[in-house]
Structure formats: C-alpha cells, structure tokens
Amino acid sequence: MPKTIHIPSRELYNESTNRFINVKETTLVLEHSLLSISKWEAKWKKPFLTEGSMDTTEKILDYIRCMTITPQNPDPNVYLCITQDDLKEIMDYINDPMTATWFGEDKDPNKKKKRQKEVLTSEVIYWEMIALQIPTEFQKWHLNRLTTLIRVCNAKNNPEKMNKKDILAQNAALNKARRAKLHSKG
Numbered sequence: 001m002p003k004t005i006h007i008p009s010r011e012l013y014n015e016s017t018n019r020f021i022n023v024k025e026t027t028l029v030l031e032h033s034l035l036s037i038s039k040w041e042a043k044w045k046k047p048f049l050t051e052g053s054m055d056t057t058e059k060i061l062d063y064i065r066c067m068t069i070t071p072q073n074p075d076p077n078v079y080l081c082i083t084q085d086d087l088k089e090i091m092d093y094i095n096d097p098m099t100a101t102w103f104g105e106d107k108d109p110n111k112k113k114k115r116q117k118e119v120l121t122s123e124v125i126y127w128e129m130i131a132l133q134i135p136t137e138f139q140k141w142h143l144n145r146l147t148t149l150i151r152v153c154n155a156k157n158n159p160e161k162m163n164k165k166d167i168l169a170q171n172a173a174l175n176k177a178r179r180a181k182l183h184s185k186g
Contacts, residue, residue: 001142002069003030003093010081026078030067032094034129034139034146038122039066049120064090098145101152125150132157 009025037048040063046053054060061079067090068074082090118124125147129138132153138146162170179185 001098003032003090004028005030005082005086005089007078007081007086012077012080021077023075023077023081026074027070028064028068028074028078029070030064030090030093031069031140032067032143033141034122034125034143036063036067037143038126038139041122047119047121060087094143096142096144097148098142099148101148103151103155128154 005028007023007026007028010023012021012023013019014021040048040059043062043066044053044059048054048063054063061082064082065076065079126136126139128134128150129136129146132150134146134149134153138149141149
C-alpha cells in the first residue's frame with residue numbers, strides 16, 4: 001500500500017547560483033518495496049537493511065526518490081522541501097509491519113538479532129523469492145509484508161523439528177497404544 005505525502009509550493013534559494021527556485025505544489029506517492037531498495041543499493045553500493053545505511057540526509061532523500069512512484073516525475077527540488085514531520089510520517093510508513101502475522105520470537109529482541117547472520121541485500125531477498133517460488137510482482141509489496149511472507153513460506157516448508165524429550169514422549173505414547181491394542185506387555 002503506497003504512502004502519499006503532500007508538499008506545498010515553496011520558494012528555495014540556491015546559494016551557489018544566487019537564484020531563487022520556485023517549487024510547485026506536489027503530491028509524492030511513495031512505495032517502500034524491494035524494488036525501491038534495489039534501486040537505492042544499485043546507486044550507493046551498500047546494503048540498505050543494515051544499521052547505519054541511512055547515515056546522511058543525502059542518502060535518506062535519495063531513498064525517498066527511489067520510493068517515488070508518482071506517475072509524472074516530480075521536480076528534483078521537491079525533495080528539498082520535505083519537512084521533519086514529513087520524514088517522521090515516511091519513517092512510520094517504512095516501519096509499519098503491514099500485516100497481522102507475528103512470530104513467537106518477535107517478542108524476544110535477542111532472538112531476532114541471532115536469526116540474521118548474513119548481510120541482507122535486495123539480491124538475497126530476490127533469491128529467497130525465487131527459491132520459494134514467490135512471483136516477482138510481489139517486489140512491489142511493502143517490504144515488511146514481503147519479508148513476513150518469506151518467513152511464513154520458510155516456516156511452512158520447514159516445520160520446527162521436535163526436541164529429543166518430545167520425540168521420546170511421543171514414542172512412549174505410541175508404544176503404549178500399540179501394547180494396549182495388541183494386549184502385549186513388551
């Protein structure tokens with residue numbers, strides 16, 4: 001689900017050219033998706049999903065450019081008119097889970113950190129989509145929703161194995177049922 005941000009018209013001053021720039025009123029339509037991330041990673045040559053990847057205003061504004069799916073290309077100066085309130089709204093949208101699905105370890109922050117051992121890039125996510133036969137049109141889904149779908153597919157394809165105690169208990173119950181059925185003591 002895309003996010004819209006309304007940018008009112010504004011006049012900016014360019015110090016290097018000593019000129020005023022008029023920026024027209026614009027509505028940006030943004031999509032936080034795998035496609036957006038792959039565009040950003042192609043430019044910056046670093047993983048988007050690592051801590052500290054958005055360490056400059058330039059990188060943040062560039063990611064917002066990559067997220068833009070507004071039908072007509074907006075004036076590049078419109079991104080300079082994004083306010084702190086707009087940024088907060090955009091970050092809330094990026095961090096929204098966009099799903100009702102949750103996993104047991106989501107409540108334990110230590111488990112989440114242990115789970116991610118490799119550097120996660122857009123190509124790794126595309127590989128997971130291909131391996132799980134998830135159609136490529138899902139690359140336009142909100143990223144959090146897509147990664148939840150990938151986790152669900154992995155969980156359904158690889159159910160958790162029983163621990164030794166549970167296996168022994170299950171075998172004991174099966175043996176007890178067989179002995180009762182066959183009226184046997186051994």
